[in-house]
Amino acid sequence: MDARTAIRNTIDQRGPITFAEFMEAALYGPGGYYNSGSPISASGDYFTAPTAHPLFGALIAVQLRQMWQLLDKPDEFTVVEEGAGNGGLAADIVETAAQLDSDFHSALRYVALDVVPPETQHYAVLPLAEVPQEVTGCLLSNELLDAMPVHRFQVQGGELLEVFVATEGDEFVEVLQPPSSSELERRLSQLTASLPDGYRSEINLGLDSWAQRQSAVLKSGWALTIDYGFERSVLYGPERTAGSLRTYYQHTLGQDPLLHPGEQDITAHVDFTAVDEAMSKAGFVSAGTAYQAEFLQRLGVHAAAERLRAAPLPRPQKLANQRGIEALIDPNGMGRFVVAAYSRNVETPTLLGLDPNTADSQDQLVSLPLLNPRRHIDLTGHQSGSYFEVPSFEDLFSDEP
Template sequence: MDEGVGGEIERLIRDRGRITFAQFMDMALFSPVGGYYTSRAQWEKKDFYTAPVAHPAFGALLALQLEQLWEIMGFPSPFYVLEMGASGGILARDIVAYSSCLPSEFHKALEYVTVDYQAAPDSPQDVHPIKAFGFPFKDVVGCIVSNELLDAFPVHRFAIQSGSVKEVYVTVEEDYLVEVLDEPSTPLLEKRLSSLGLDLPEGFRGEANLAMDGWIWELSNVLNRGFVLTFDYGHLAHDLYSPERSGGTLRCYYRHVMGGNPYRHIGRQDITAHVDFTSLMRSGEDHGLTTVGYITQREFLQNMGFSRFLDSLGQRRLSQSERDTNRMGMLELVKAGEMGDFKVLAQAKGLHRDANLKGFAIPGKDFESGSLSRKDSQADRDFPLAPLLSTEHLDLMAGRYPHLSWEWEGLWPSGNDE
C-alpha cells in the first residue's frame, strides 16, 4: 500500500467501501499527509502559473480598483484587504507596492492580510500573512479578494443515467482506483442542479461545487461592510452545463502538462474544475451579498487602464528585450481563450449607495473578438507608470522563446574592451 496521501485514501476506501469524488479531491489536495496544497514541496513548485505571476500589472490595476472601493465606502481607515488563498504572496506585494505610489491617502489606510494553508515567506512589512484554513476574522471593513481559489474547491461529480442524477464515487478494484455511479450522497446535489433549471441529456457528466455555499456564508459573516472580488475561470450555469462541456470541466495539471486522470500522481498534481458563477451569485444573494459586477478579466483590466500600461512600455528607457518581455507578460493577462476569458465577480454588503465600479463598466462593443482598442475608463486620470517584471515574476519570453531573451547589445563588441 502506498505511503502518503495515496495510501491514506486507499485505506479510507477499504474501510468504508467507497468515498465520493469530493472526498477524494479534498484529500488529494488538502490532506496534511501529503496533499498537493499542504505539501511545502508542491507549494513551492507549482504546476501552473497565475495572473499575478505573469505580470505585476495585474496587481497594479487591481490596486486602482481597490482604491476606488475605498473611496466609494467613504475612505475608511483602516481599509482591510483580505486575500484568501494567497499562496506565495506575490499579488499582495504587487498591490501594496503600487498603492504606495498612488497620490491619494489609500496606501496609509490599507491593511493587507494574506491567508493561506502555508504562510508566505518573506512577506513585506506592509503585508500580514496568516496560516489558516478558515476565516479568523470578524467585522471586516474593506474587501475580500481571491484569485483562482474556488476552482480548487472539492467538487461532487455526477452523471445523468436513465434520466436521473447519479453521483460519482471512488472505490478500489484489484488495487486500482475506479469510479462507480450510485445515488447522490447528499440531497444538495440534486437541489443545486434542479435550482439551475437544467435539462441535461442522457450521459451528461459534470461537477457541482457545493463547498462554495459554506464559503460564501463565512465571507458574509466576516464582512461587516465592503466588497468581495473573485477572479477565476468558469461560466454562468447555462454555459458551464452546455452540450460543449458534456464531459465536465475537471482538469489535472502535473509538471505544467494538462491531463484528465485525477487518479495518477495523487498529491503531486493539481485538480481543478470550472466555477459555476450563477450558483456563486445566488449563494451570495442568499447570504446578504449583492452582485454589483460580472465581467471578463480582459474587460476588467481594460477598464482599469490596461492599454495605458501597455503603451507606457514604449515611453520607458528599456532595452528591446525588456520591452518585449514585459509586453508578453502583460498580454498574457488579457489573452483570448485563456486568462482574458477568466471571470471577475464583484459582490457588496452594507453599502448605502450605488457601486459603479470602474472595472465593471459595460463595454460598448463585443469583446469576444479580443480587441483592445476601446478607450479605457481611466484615460482621464494620471497614475504611476506600469510596474515592470521582477525576479519574483515569471519570464514568459525566456520560457517560450529563450533565444529572444538575449541582450544583443551585450553580445556585440563595444569597442571599449582592451
C-alpha cells in the same frame, strides 16, 4: 504520509468516498498537492495572473483605492485575500498602494490567507484561523473557487448518479452511486434540461458556506472574485458532455484526476450562477461582472502597455514584460476569466473596473511595475538564466466542451 496512502486508508476504513472527498484529500490533506512545494511557478505546474505580471496587482490596487474613496476614505480599509497562495498578489498590491496614495496606503490593512500557507512567501500569508471579522474594505480572491472540491455526477440510464472513488488493487477507480446528500440532489434537480446518457459534470457544494463565511468577515464593502467559469446554462450545456474538471501536472493539461493524487492539481470551472445565488443568500448584492480583459482595460492596462513601449529597457526585458501583460488580457486565455463583484452595506455606485461606460481609464499609476524574477514568471521562457518551455495557454487552460 503521502496523499495516496492517506486516501487508501480512508477508503479501506469507510468504503468508497465521494469525488469531493477524494479531491479535498488530494489537494489539501496530508501530502496533498497544495501541501507540498510551490505549484504556481516556472518550475511548477501552471501560472496565474499574479505570476504573469505585476500589473495585475497594480490595477487591482487602483480599483481598491476607488473603493476606499467611495467609502469616504475610512482610517482603516481592510483587504482580506483568501487563497493568497505565496502572497505574490498581496505584495504587488501593497507596493502599488504605497506609490499611489500615502493616505490610502496608511489606511490599507492587507490580510492574506490560505488554507495551507506555503513555505515560500512574498508577503505574510496566514492560516484561515487568522481571518478578521466585521471589516470594512474588500474581500478579494483570484482562482480560489476553481480550487474548491467538487462533486462529480453522471447521467446513467436516465438517472443522475454521483461519482465515488474506490480502490481496485493498486488503483483508484470510479463507482457510480445515488447522490450522497439531499443538497446534491437539489442542485442536480436544477439541471434537468435533458442531458444525454453518459453526460458528466461537477458541482461545488462549498459555495454557500464560503459565502456565509464571507458575510461574517465583511461588515461593509465589496467582495471581488476572479476565476474561470460560466453561467449555469453555459456550464451545464448539453454539449459539454465531459464537464470541466482538469488536472495540471508539470505544465500539462490532463483529465484523469485519480492519477498521481497529491502530485497534480485538480480544478473545475466555476458556476457563476451558483456564486450569485450563494452570495445573495449571504446578504450580498451583485455589483456587476466583467471579463478580466475589460476590467483591466477600464483600470488602465492600455496606458500601462503604452508606457512600456516607450520605456528605455533592454529588448529581452521589454519583451518579457509585454508577454506578461498580453497574457493578462488574452481574449483566448485569462482575458476571458470572469471578475464578479458583490457589495454589502454600501451604496453601490459602479466600480471603475465594472463600469460599462468606462472604456479605457487614464493612467493612474505612478510608475509601471516590471517583472520581478523572484515573484513573476518570464513568459518568453527565460527564467533565472535558464530556459524553460512555456506551455501555450491551450495546454494549460482549455474550456472547450
